[in-house]
Amino acid sequence: MSTRKCEMKLIGARGSPFVSRVKLVLKLKSIDYEYVEEDLLNKSELLLTLSPAFQKVPVLIHGNQPPIIESLAIMEYLDEIQPHNHPLLPSNPSDRAQCRNLAYTFDTLLYTWMKEFMVTRDEARREELKQPINGGFVLLEEAFVKFSKGKPFLGGDDIGYLDIVVGVFLGWLKLYEKLFNVSFIEEDIHPRLAEWGKRMWSLEVVTSVIPTQETHMEFLNMLRALLPPLPDRAS
Template structure:
């Protein structure tokens, strides 16, 4: 009889924030049970009880400990839990702080621009967001040069914290290109990111974690389905 996993993860397929945690668990060789949260339905009691403030996934359930929420926090928790197996953050305190700042900036600026770009119905706003995303990708290019120090990944010779933080969104970036006709990163303005992205796609863990177009499209349609209806024009 197979031994039951003590670590559990509550998530939703298509969520890049959940995939950050899956990526980290895989690199750390930590076994876990996965529980799917149906975002199309009412929020489960498990989610409401374990994350009552934000009521969102991912939520990690370590054995005999309180739940851990928010993807960046969970990643750092797992890195401290298994420090000797594929460490994610650099050992230098200043470099660790810089990694955290870039991750926070990505989550509070870059990701919201991408999400709004996909969901907005306003043409002018979409054009404005497109410019912001391009400017942001050029900043990411500069950050990659800085953090990688001429090596293959943000983390140096191997995948690190920032590689996971940004890399799980490569599927969405590809969706932008294929479905929306918008290149988030491209050879001309972000050549280093293009090379990095190709390395990420070819990595065995990334290939098993980052979903394909169909899952992303289903997730996008779910988000669109939660938008309020457009106002009906009133005839004068």
């Protein structure tokens, strides 16, 4: 039996889609790792030391190298150290740049609105957010057509970088249906995305890293607790 210490360590929090991205890549690439659960309401010295500026999960530690923060940077790092084992990004530099650009756009725009929609206690604001979120999903449908090139996944024949970046939010979309009775992916408006969502959901490797609805609910309550108190909205 090997006594070698696991040289890859992931600091995460149950329910975090960003952590799920990293877990999915580690799984697809069959990389062994040690998982350390972080309490985001009572952050550990370890997290504060590893990521003093952002204090967020995920953080990846690989051996004696400096910690890596930001899920997209971690995904790319893992892809670079294991380039032949389930490659994530396309080989063409222009296609790679397009993938990174879409991931960045998803994280800075659509995710920001989706998170606010999820955590706000202000019902009027939640209603307002439906419009930009719906617009974002229309753009994602167009992106699907462009990136998949007629194949079943954004990454082509198998799940790749963008499938992971967006796919880990499928659990959130189910939670929106349950909590707010709203569905952001509709078969008549986003036929390709709807098909893709079902395909992703049918893969055990994907569902195994997507938190359960109960875990999502606990995480949502935790995110709400991290928020500053809501300012009074003028009536």
